[in-house]
Every structure is written in C-alpha cells, then in structure tokens.
Amino acid sequence: MSKLIRGRFAPSPSGRLHLGNMASSLLAWLDTRHLGGEIIFRLEDLDPERSYMDYARLMAEDLRWLGLDWDAGWPEDAGYSQGERGEYYAAAFDELSRRGLIYRCWCSRAERLAASAPHPGEEHPGSCACRGLAGKALAERERGARPPAYKCMAPDETLTIIDAHLGEFKQNLAREGGDFIVRRSDGVWAYQLAVSVDDMLMGVNRVVRAADLLSSAPRQSWLIETLGGTAPEYAHAPLLTAPDGRKLSKRDGDLNMAELRRLYTPQELTGRLAFLCGLIERPEPVEPAELVGGFDWAKVPAGPIDISGVF
Ligand SMILES: [Zn+2]
Secondary structure (H helix, E strand, C coil): CCCCCEEEECCCCCCCCEHHHHHHHHHHHHHHHHCCCEEEECECCCCCCCCCHHHHHHHHHHHHHHCCCCCEECCCCHHHEHHHCHHHHHHHHHHHHHCCCEEEECCCCCHHHHHCCCCCCCCCCCCCHHHHCCHHHHHHHHHCCCCCEEEECCCCCEEEEEECCCEEEEEEHHHHHCCEEEECCCCCECHHHHHHHHHHHCCCCEEEEEHHHHHHHHHHHHHHHHCCCCCCEEEEECCEECCCCCECCCCCCCCEHHHHHHHCCHHHHHHHHHHHCCCCCCCCCCCHHHHCCCCCHHHCCCCCEECCCCC
16 A cells, blocks of 8 residues: 655745745645645744744635645644644754754854745855864853854765655755754744654655755755654745746735735636646636646746746
8 A cells, every 4th residue: 555645834924925835835735635645734933033823824714715725734733833842842852962963052143044944045054163162162152141052963974855846956964054053042943953853743754845945855854864754755846936036935025815815816826826837728717626637747847937927
C-alpha cells in the first residue's frame, strides 16, 4: 500500500493573503488532492509582534472562499497554532543541545527576522564569531546586559533535495546556509526550528510552498533527520512577479484578498491563477476541484510568473 500523503497550508498572519500566496496555496491543495492525500492548516504565529488574529481568521476564510479545504488544523484545533507549541520546540532544542549543536550568540543583526520565513535580501545571519568564544571573551559576553540568542551549528555536509517540481537542488549546509538561529534572545522560537519540528510531528510528508523557501529545504530536512524524523518531499512553486519583476508581497501592498474578492468571483480568480500556472489554456472561470484530475507539475512553469495581462 502506498503511504498517505499529508500536505499543509502554513500561512503566517502578518497581513492579508496576496495573489502569490493564493497561487502557492492552490498548487499545494491540487498537489495533495491529486495524490489522494490530506492537508492540514497550520498557523505560523511564532512572532507575537507580527501576528494578528484578525488576519489569521481572514486567511482561513479566504482559502475556503476560493474552494480550498483542509482535513485538520487551525482554527478548529488550537494545537496547530505555533504560538501554542512551545513545549515541542523546547524538547527539540534540548535534543540539539545534548548533541552539542547549540551555542549562544550575542550578535543583534537581523535577529528580529528569525521568527519568520526568510525573504530574499534579508537572509538570516549565518555563522558568527560567537561560536568560537571562550575564556575571557565569553565571560565578558556573559556578564553583559543583553541575553543571547541560540544558534544551531550547520554541519559541513552537502545535502541533495529532489524537488518534485524543480528537480535536484544541492546545498552545503555550512558554507551556503550557515549556522541559524533557533531561539531569539527574547525567547521567541525561530522559524527554521518550528517548521521542521511541526512538519515532523504533524506527519507532513509533502511540502508545497513558494520557491523563495527552496534554500531552506536542505537545512529543514537535516534538522528533521537529526531529530529522528523522515524529511518530507518538497515541491517549490513559482513566485508571481509584478510587471517590474519584483516578487509580490504582503508588505508592498500588492493585490491582496480584500481587493481580489471585490474584483472576482472565486471561480474567476481560480481560473486566472490556474492559467498563470499553466494548468488551463485560457483564464476562464473554474472550480479548484475541477483541476484536481488533470493536475501535473510538468505543466507549471519553473521560473517566476509575470502577472501582467492577467491581473
Ligand atoms: Zn553571534
């Protein structure tokens, strides 16, 4: 018997979902349903300063509005909210500490960003001098007022991901990824640790998400395997770009679901997204469920998709 596929939606409630999020969500849902699998909804609300429950509720409602459903998750089950899962992250942290993989870091650069998924151009800090601190220098830091963040050492190992859409992706974890923050100095758990622990414990074995997270896949696979789990399969979806080539984002105020729901019916929006993703010949109204049977990653472009002419 083949294994049951378990996919996921994992939005972060820092703003309203935009067109790019909807394209990735549609592809994640189609991929899972086409494989006869189930899908969960996990709320990635690690950072209390960037998480808004009004957005979280709207995200769930926007996905349902489009015609995407899920089999388990938030909001019905609060156990799928990262803000409620600190004990699991703490247990994984302890295990990494026992293996000697954790060190304290007093650098402040970009630490604030560690609780959210990396955006291009704001990569999280890699290795730093704190890893080698000893003796007097270490004692000096320990006496300082600033509490440390905690970093995990990336091993000098080259990992190969076979992405179901993009094919082979190789990365040397130490040289290309670098050490990464697992807990911020204010105690907030970091994205890389939480996502890995959750995918492992929630039985997620198929991760479909936007291509800007491809470079995180080797490190997450490694973390999961180091913690005793089995790494999921990945399929990274193309980014949607504005006519000027810029990636769409929540922060740039790009077309979000508040406007999209005023402009289109769910079937019209699905049709336009499916057309951009190569799944149908013309941007005509369609239900997500009608696309399940013919779904094939081979039809989906590998590179970024320019939305002009369609939106
Ligand atoms: Zn440091």
